[in-house]
Amino acid sequence: MxxxxxxxxxxxxxxxxxxxxxxxxxxxxxxxxxxxxxxxxxxxxxxxxxxxxxxxxxxxxxxxxxxxxxxxxxxxxxxxxxxxxxxxxxxxxxxxxxxxxxxxxxxxxxxxxxxxxxxxxxxxxxxxTNELHLDPARLLVYRNERPIQLTRNEYLLLVELHRRSGSTADRQSLMEAVWEQPQMISANALEVLVNGLRAKLDGDFPNKLLLTVRGVGYRLQSFVNASVETDPRQAP
Missing domain, CATH: 3.40.50.2300 (Response regulator)
Known part of the structure; x- marks a missing residue:
């Protein structure tokens, strides 16, 4: 055994x-x-x-x-x-x-x-498996105690998805959360950013957290523990 x-x-x-x-x-x-x-x-x-x-x-x-x-x-x-x-x-x-x-x-x-x-x-x-800890000072997220380094935009995206955890966030609201002038950003920029975050966040974990809702946007599965101690926009 x-x-x-x-x-x-x-x-x-x-x-x-x-x-x-x-x-x-x-x-x-x-x-x-x-x-x-x-x-x-x-x-x-x-x-x-x-x-x-x-x-x-x-x-x-x-x-x-x-x-x-x-x-x-x-x-x-x-x-x-x-x-x-x-x-x-x-x-x-x-x-x-x-x-x-x-x-x-x-x-x-x-x-x-x-x-x-x-x-x-x-x-x-x-x-x-669904436990996340967010560290805004270092742009890190810990999943199952595994440290995952994010870019600033990936972190901002994750925080917005966390704020809406369990419900679907539409594409426009996510773009507004990440970019100060979303109208100046190309149409596929959000998809590229989501794919990058998903690759890091879900990786080889069997339980996937970041889901695509076709025709609407994206949803982060509810998880056990998360904390954001400071405004992520203040992260370096």
Whole structure:
């Protein structure tokens, strides 16, 4: 049993043998593990890269797994599975208090590890597939925590579609939202802009958010979470 193939898994474990075994096992069933042998390295990777799951030991050098989990959870919703020899009720509850989604004690069955990751992966996919976070200062949108760089016009278009989320926006209103003098813009400019945004926003996600409504305009599917903190026209 395994969760869907080609998943990226961060494995943070200070025991070299255990780290090698877990990573090898994940590779053998089609996943892509990334190893880290201390808390600082694991946290740095978790903040800079996108993972589908994190396997996290507690007794780590530099900073322990509790601190790492707490720091990750403050900024990321990626599932965290704590894998440790500490099996007391107090330790387990402390792990959950610091942001762990599941807890597996050593020694363990690798099949059980895969089964637990499968459950975490399915839950995360259901929750995050339609999740967007907009960052106007950097012209970024995060989908399922994946950063997507937009141009200024793509960002303005996305904000207007978000404002009308769930309903269809006509072509003229979208052009007015993006260009200060839409009458000076060629007829196919909006279509080109929409296609560029769609390629970035939907990419290889199975659930497509940006839809074309023939003869009317475009519609952004309703999604879970979005925020625009400043007027996007103030973005650099």
């Amino acid at each position: 395994s969760f869907p193939p080609k998943q990226r898994v961060l494995v943070v474990e200070d025991d070299p043998r255990m780290l090698a075994l877990v990573c090898q096992g994940l590779r053998e069933v089609g996943h892509t593990p990334m190893p880290a042998s201390d808390g600082d390295t694991g946290l740095d990777l978790a903040m800079k890269l996108t993972f589908d799951s994190i396997i996290l030991d507690i007794g780590l050098p530099v900073q322990d797994g509790y601190s790492v989990a707490l720091a990750i959870r403050s900024q990321r919703s990626v599932p965290i599975l704590m894998l440790t020899a500490r099996d007391s009720e107090e330790e387990i509850l402390r792990g959950f208090d610091h942001g762990a989604d599941d807890y597996l004690t050593k020694p363990f069955s690798f099949r059980e590890l895969l089964a637990r990751l499968e459950v975490l992966g399915r839950a995360a996919t259901r929750q995050a």
